[in-house]
Amino acid sequence: MKSYHIEGSVYFPRQINMAEAPEGFYPVAKESLSYFGSRCPNICRQCDWRAEHQKISIELLLSDSRYRCADYNRKDGVSVVFKRIKK
Secondary structure, three states, rough: EEEEEEEOOOOOOEEOOOOOOOOHHHHHHHHOOOOOOOOOOOOOHOOOHHHOOOOOHHHHHHHEEEEEEHHHHHOOOOOOEEOOOOO
C-alpha cells in the first residue's frame, strides 16, 4: 500500500492510501487545499474526477472505495479530491 503523510495535520497524522483512487488519478487531502478567497467555496469543484463521478453507477460507487472521496467512505479515513495524473 503506497501512502504519504499529510504534513501539518492539526489533529493527528494520517496516511493517504494512494491506491485508493480511480485509475489515472491520485488523491489529495481536502484539508491541504485552499478554497478561501476563491469564487466558489465548494472545494469539490477542485476535483478533476468530479465529472466522471457524476456519470458512474451507484452500485460501483458503493462497492469500491477507490471511487469515494468522503473520509467515512474511505479505508484510509481521509477526505480527498482526486487530481489527474499528468503524463
